Amino acid sequence: xxxxxxxxxxxxxxxxxxxxxxxxxxxxxxxxxxxxxxxxxxxxxxxxxxxxxxxxxxxxxxxxxxxxxxxxxxxxxxxxxxxxxxxxxxxxxxxxxxxxxxxxxxxxxxxxxx
Amino acid sequence: xxxxxxxxxxxxxxxxxxxxxxxxxxxxxxxxxxxxxxxxxxxxxxxxxxxxxxxxxxxxxxxxxxxxxxxxxxxxxxxxxxxxxxxxxxxxxxxxxxxxxxxxxxxxxxxxxx
Numbered sequence: 001x002x003x004x005x006x007x008x009x010x011x012x013x014x015x016x017x018x019x020x021x022x023x024x025x026x027x028x029x030x031x032x033x034x035x036x037x038x039x040x041x042x043x044x045x046x047x048x049x050x051x052x053x054x055x056x057x058x059x060x061x062x063x064x065x066x067x068x069x070x071x072x073x074x075x076x077x078x079x080x081x082x083x084x085x086x087x088x089x090x091x092x093x094x095x096x097x098x099x100x101x102x103x104x105x106x107x108x109x110x111x112x113x114x
Numbered sequence: 115x116x117x118x119x120x121x122x123x124x125x126x127x128x129x130x131x132x133x134x135x136x137x138x139x140x141x142x143x144x145x146x147x148x149x150x151x152x153x154x155x156x157x158x159x160x161x162x163x164x165x166x167x168x169x170x171x172x173x174x175x176x177x178x179x180x181x182x183x184x185x186x187x188x189x190x191x192x193x194x195x196x197x198x199x200x201x202x203x204x205x206x207x208x209x210x211x212x213x214x215x216x217x218x219x220x221x222x223x224x225x226x227x228x
Contacts, residue, residue, distance in 0.1 A: 043118070043204055043219035090157065100147050100208055100217060101170045104157035
């Protein structure tokens, strides 16, 4: 079984400041790692994913995440946030042999202040 | 391409009733997964269907069931509704069997049980 812990339930941040959202996971098997974003009253959208290869993955809107196998972490960062980044962010894992079953963390609500 | 659609978007039921929710995946997608999102339990996996077969099941009671049709559309049914079933139910689709494929989420059906 897998489990995901997002260490911060809420992160207030000023516009144009950097933000880091922490995610740690536990699994006895190899996993794929994902970050999803949920805007108010909407479903989830994939931000980025780590499948293999380079441990640093980037999204088209400036987010990046680094897979650290030894620390079983997949932290999400953005060097400069915008008001439009206000949303809830979910880290998720999927065991490589489990089919399309995602195990999610509890979410981190990011509030960007002007 | 049209995204994942879910109907209805909002639903109010009373305890003891049953409900059926519908999900139409992106055209060409054969895998459909269902998730329950509540403030207390977060996002939890219900089940996944691929080519009309249930491939994965989460830890929910037998009151929760689903099916998938030959056109990949899926329905989930909850019988004997309880107050705790109030939640946002999200459906996600992906094109292939492997879980490295991106899952695309619908906007969800918000169910309120009174």
